[in-house]
Amino acid sequence: MEKMLTLDQLKKKSDKRLIGLDSVFKLVIEKLIERCYARGVWIVITQGLRTYAEQDALYAQGRNGDKRPKVTKARGGYSNHNFGFAADFALLLRDGRTVSWDTLKDDDKDSLPDWSEVVEEAKKLGLEWGGDWRTFKDMPHLQMVFGLSTADFRAGKRPSQAQLNAVLSRLNKMDMEDEEMTAEEKAAFKALQKRVIVLESANKLTKVPAWAEQACINAKAVGALDTANDGSFDFYRMVTILDRAGVFKRGVVAQ
Incomplete structure (x- = not known):
């Protein structure tokens, strides 16, 4: 058995x-x-x-x-x-x-x-x-x-x-x-990615705010971002929140 x-x-x-x-x-x-x-x-x-x-x-x-x-x-x-x-x-x-x-x-x-x-x-x-x-x-x-x-x-x-x-x-x-994300974490991450795309298209800033620079670097390192340029305030805020939550430290990005 x-x-x-x-x-x-x-x-x-x-x-x-x-x-x-x-x-x-x-x-x-x-x-x-x-x-x-x-x-x-x-x-x-x-x-x-x-x-x-x-x-x-x-x-x-x-x-x-x-x-x-x-x-x-x-x-x-x-x-x-x-x-x-x-x-x-x-x-x-x-x-x-x-x-x-x-x-x-x-x-x-x-x-x-x-x-x-x-x-x-x-x-x-x-x-x-x-x-x-x-x-x-x-x-x-x-x-x-x-x-x-x-x-x-x-x-x-x-x-x-x-x-x-x-x-x-x-x-x-x-x-x-x-270390991998759970199914729930992957679903939540995908939803956040979609939200980021929407935010990115509105109210673009000409420069990455100093307080968001490291978060953007971490996001790019794991492939979550191709570029951090021309984002909105809300976009940089969201990336920073994700970074502080440890998402970009896992070494895994949902596909």
Whole structure:
């Protein structure tokens, strides 16, 4: 039976696996879950931080007479999972319980495999995908290691603050791009645009009033205005009201 999960409900399913991850990397993974959800693809994190002992146990699988398939080539201390900069994911089916590693599944019926959509979003966020590795491809694996090797991590090296800040800056930019007006806000904005056109045609001023200059600049920056010249007093007043309401700070203009 298909079940509709809210984003918060979906994210809670990964909470335990996010414990112990580097704080910035954790934010990136949370953003990945959000962006995939927006595309109609549900994912859960199945592996996060591993201890050396847990890594050694995984390494032993498929070796020394164990007939199970091998799942890793890394011993304890030789996986980025051991340092909080790697995570594995799986698709969550629409029953809200079953996970899948089917790379061809397309639950959102957009003709693009859900797995491919996750990888696409992951790369936009700056994550490295284990499916790109030349040997021992690890399809569910994602990491962000900032050019550091596991030897570097074992030696105590960590990403610089500048590197971490660059990731945070990317996330902030994506947040602004992702933020959209609601249907009600779009309808109201369209009505205001029509009103602005009427006002613009009457009582034109020869110069933009000083008090409206910044509002006009902000409106032009998001494409709400082509030009601020030859507007009326009411036109500039309306643009200023919209700007103070934060409309031009959203980075989205209703089409």
